[in-house]
Amino acid sequence: MRKPDGSFWMDLVFPPRCPFCGELMKHGEQTCKNCRTVLPSVFQKELFCVPETVVPCYAPYAYAGKVRDAILRFKFEQEPSVGVFFGRQMAILLKSLSNLPPLDAVAAVPMTRWHRMRRGYNQSELLAKTAAAQLKLPYLRLLRKVKHSRVQHSLPAQARFGNVQGVYAARPAAVGRKILLIDDIVTTGATLTACAEELLHAGASEVVCAAAAQAQSVTDKD
Known part of the structure; x- marks a missing residue:
């Protein structure tokens, strides 16, 4: 037995x-x-970064119904086990993609220290650490949030891109790396685009993005 x-x-x-x-x-x-x-399924979005770089973003779920409820509990009701589930699902999706380039590090959209202490954890970092373990890649803190910004879901689509300009900065360790960048939800893609641009400007050779879920409307709360 x-x-x-x-x-x-x-x-x-x-x-x-x-x-x-x-x-x-x-x-x-x-x-x-x-x-x-x-x-799960395969949801893909193209993020248009400067200079003239298109970064793919993948998600295993649409941000709706039970998936939306689960992610909101994960973000706001102290349920980190939900993040572990979604991190594993993200890794399963990425392993199934035949066109995914070889990657050598996983990073997450960062929080300010104040927001991290208030929530108890950075939800994007928990997703990234779980996915990194499943993909057998190192998790590295390659980004910093250097100034506060307004909450993205309170803003219309175009204002979201301006809201995250100058908010993030990449660390020198990004140089030469092929990076998987992870966030919890992708809506307009403004946050991931800003972070991907910083990594590329800092010398990352390639960036691929992933999120637990992709919103189908800019009015979806994230």
């Missing part, structure tokens, strides 16, 4: 919950039986 592994005992102490609805699950399940119809 096979001896239960460590995760089995952890599940007894901390019963796993469905990332989409929060219902209790059995050991080894990824979602509850009611949420098994929420399946």
